[in-house]
Amino acid sequence: MENRIDVVKNKKNILSVYFTAGYPSLNDTETIIKLLEENGADMIEVGIPFSDPTADGPTIQESTNKAIENGMSLQLLFNQLKSLRQYSNIPILLMGYFNVIYQFGVENFIENCKKTGIDGTIIPDLPLNEYNKDYKRLFEENNIYNIFFISPETNIDRIKEIDNASKGFIYVLSASQTTGKNISESKSIETYLTHLKSLNLSNPFLVGFGISNKQSFDYVCQYANGAIIGSAFVKAIAKGNLEESIKNFVNNIKKV
Amino acid sequence: MDNFVNDEGYFGAYGGAFIPEILHPNVKHLQNNYLQIINSEDFKTELKDLLKNYVGRPSPLYHAKRLSELYKTNIYLKREDLNHTGSHKINNALGQILLAKKLGKTRIIAETGAGQHGVATATAAALFGMKCIVYMGEIDMQRQAPNVKRMQMLGTEVIPALSGSKTLKDAINEAMRDWINNSKDTYYLIGSVMGPHPYPDLVGRLQAIISEELLTQVEEETGKAYPDYIIACVGGGSNATGVFYHFINNDKVKLICAEAAGQGIESGFSAATTHLGSVGILHGFKTIIMQTKDGQIEETHSISAGLDYPGIGPLLADLKDKNKCSFIPITDEEAIKAGFLLSQKEGIIPALESAHALAILDKMQFNIDENIIINISGRGDKDLETYFKYL
Numbered sequence: 184m185e186n187r188i189d190v191v192k193n194k195k196n197i198l199s200v201y202f203t204a205g206y207p208s209l210n211d212t213e214t215i216i217k218l219l220e221e222n223g224a225d226m227i228e229v230g231i232p233f234s235d236p237t238a239d240g241p242t243i244q245e246s247t248n249k250a251i252e253n254g255m256s257l258q259l260l261f262n263q264l265k266s267l268r269q270y271s272n273i274p275i276l277l278m279g280y281f282n283v284i285y286q287f288g289v290e291n292f293i294e295n296c297k298k299t300g301i302d303g304t305i306i307p308d309l310p311l312n313e314y315n316k317d318y319k320r321l322f323e324e325n326n327i328y329n330i331f332f333i334s335p336e337t338n339i340d341r342i343k344e345i346d347n348a349s350k351g352f353i354y355v356l357s358a359s360q361t362t363g364k365n366i367s368e369s370k371s372i373e374t375y376l377t378h379l380k381s382l383n384l385s386n387p388f389l390v391g392f393g394i395s396n397k398q399s400f401d402y403v404c405q406y407a408n409g410a411i412i413g414s415a416f417v418k419a420i421a422k423g424n425l426e427e428s429i430k431n432f433v434n435n436i437k438k439v
Numbered sequence: 440m441d442n443f444v445n446d447e448g449y450f451g452a453y454g455g456a457f458i459p460e461i462l463h464p465n466v467k468h469l470q471n472n473y474l475q476i477i478n479s480e481d482f483k484t485e486l487k488d489l490l491k492n493y494v495g496r497p498s499p500l501y502h503a504k505r506l507s508e509l510y511k512t513n514i515y516l517k518r519e520d521l522n523h524t525g526s527h528k529i530n531n532a533l534g535q536i537l538l539a540k541k542l543g544k545t546r547i548i549a550e551t552g553a554g555q556h557g558v559a560t561a562t563a564a565a566l567f568g569m570k571c572i573v574y575m576g577e578i579d580m581q582r583q584a585p586n587v588k589r590m591q592m593l594g595t596e597v598i599p600a601l602s603g604s605k606t607l608k609d610a611i612n613e614a615m616r617d618w619i620n621n622s623k624d625t626y627y628l629i630g631s632v633m634g635p636h637p638y639p640d641l642v643g644r645l646q647a648i649i650s651e652e653l654l655t656q657v658e659e660e661t662g663k664a665y666p667d668y669i670i671a672c673v674g675g676g677s678n679a680t681g682v683f684y685h686f687i688n689n690d691k692v693k694l695i696c697a698e699a700a701g702q703g704i705e706s707g708f709s710a711a712t713t714h715l716g717s718v719g720i721l722h723g724f725k726t727i728i729m730q731t732k733d734g735q736i737e738e739t740h741s742i743s744a745g746l747d748y749p750g751i752g753p754l755l756a757d758l759k760d761k762n763k764c765s766f767i768p769i770t771d772e773e774a775i776k777a778g779f780l781l782s783q784k785e786g787i788i789p790a791l792e793s794a795h796a797l798a799i800l801d802k803m804q805f806n807i808d809e810n811i812i813i814n815i816s817g818r819g820d821k822d823l824e825t826y827f828k829y830l
């Protein structure tokens with residue numbers, strides 16, 4: 184079967200939205216996915232909460248702590264997503280730290296991803312060499328795309344290595360930083376993204392970390408196929424009615 | 440010499456470098472250069488001079504006669520407590536700060552639990568005129584308050600870690616976030632045999648000076664080439680790795696690690712990692728960690744801040760798998776008792792961490808002709824307030 188990421192990856196202005204499973208309430212997962220899709224998001228990253236999220240800033244830390252407190256676990260998440268593909272057609276990736284997946288059993292995890300209709304994974308602390316050594320075959324045999332990062336400090340050889348290893352898209356960090364800090368539309372980020380674009384990589388790239396509003400979204404979309412919004416969305420749905428806050432959030436980013 | 444680690448940073452099944460891509464250039468650069476730098480004549484000469492004239496090495500191997508009499512065996516104390524700044528942590532801090540300087544870094548960050556590594560790093564940073572920031576769990580800042588003031592007096596900024604259990608593990612999380620946000624100019628000076636490759640190997644090699652000195656001291660003091668037992672406490676495992684290092688391949692030397700049982704292994708308030716843990720990935724490496732069945736890291740408890748960590752170094756995890764090292768849990772109460780005993784028998788007030796190693800004496804039977812080395816990893820000054828509650 185075709186991977187749903189391939190269906191959207193070459194579009195323009197792709198909006199990929201991250202949220203933490205189990206936040207704000209334990210059973211919001213399905214509602215959030217439906218509302219994001221309905222309102223025009225192009226891709227969704229569902230965060231698997233971990234107690235020690237070292238690459239995340241305060242907003243996502245707080246949401247994961249709350250989610251764990253609420254009782255979220257990877258097993259429960261798969262249970263919640265059991266009928267996902269009956270109501271949703273949007274590409275969905277699971278994003279989480281490796282220990283939670285490792286405890287679940289990587290094979291078990293992939294099997295569940297496949298059964299559920301998950302299209303990809305983002306595992307920030309599973310680097311390329313560890314992935315290649317132990318897990319690449321398993322992921323590829325099951326047509327699950329594992330997404331890799333590049334940052335402004337990644338050198339050209341490494342960028343090419345990552346491009347070769349990637350399927351779907353490359354996750355480009357706007358800057359070398361943890362999540363939740365706003366990007367500055369500086370000369371250096373413009374140079375960096377223009378350079379990346381000029382490399383004509385075989386995979387499209389989405390820019391993430393620090394994209395928080397329409398302005399920063401539009402800005403990076405000049406250079407990339409789209410962008411990923413995490414902390415700003417998590418903040419936006421912290422309080423109030425999900426239906427309203429998600430509608431407002433997506434419409435505000437996507438309006439022309 | 441066998442240094443136990445392969446090219447990918449694995450000690451048997453443990454170790455590796457599970458780091459976000461942002462840290463890749465930094466960590467790779469360190470991996471590619473650390474051995475060449477620390478083995479260069481330049482580096483060795485400079486570090487040797489500092490260890491001798493600044494730290495006061497070699498640290499003595501002291502025959503504790505009254506303690507030996509009590510336990511009817513021969514007990515020798517390796518006196519890391521006599522080092523400048525009061526623990527073994529300075530051996531590592533000076534080595535790494537020299538390395539940071541050679542790598543062209545200008546800003547030093549560190550985590551600390553008991554505050555000993557923080558003080559050692561703050562000291563080294565002052566000595567080399569480098570900017571230094573130390574992350575410390577809020578709870579640890581309270582229970583090791585004198586060390587917070589010491590770091591501040593040395594010119595270091597101490598930032599409280601307010602997340603999670605507010606102890607060592609959370610201080611490491613904050614230090615890692617800082618490192619991610621400042622990867623260009625910042626050197627992360629890790630305080631124990633943990634973190635992504637090459638840190639466990641690097642810290643192990645820098646602490647190996649402890650057992651290197653023993654190679655001659657044991658002969659001088661006991662007349663034998665090697666001891667029967669070496670005992671050390673384990674938080675992350677750096678003092679244990681250092682005192683074991685040159686004896687690891689000698690099957691005749693029995694290696695004993697004292698783990699912090701807290702209020703007891705079954706109590707739910709414990710830090711006895713090898714007894715309660717399973718294989719997982721935390722802070723950039725694979726090892727034995729205390730976690731729930733869902734893979735969330737458990738909050739640990741120990742009366743000693745330096746042992747309050749849910750993982751152990753990858754070399755020690757490997758030695759455990761290979762049955763080359765045994766791990767014995769010691770409760771808070773047993774450690775306090777051992778701390779008082781050493782104070783009153785030998786006039787040495789040990790750090791609470793080291794008191795865990797001493798408490799092993801009550802847990803095992805030794806023969807009258809056996810030689811036991813106990814690593815006194817630090818002095819008890821920082822722990823007086825805790826000890827005073829038991830006066």
Ligand SMILES: Cc1ncc(COP(=O)(O)O)c(C=O)c1O
Binds near residue numbers: 673
């Ligand atoms: C005196 C002392 N001993 C032992 C430790 C535990 O660390 P490690 O297991 O790395 O030696 C500490 C840590 O802070 C310490 O201060």
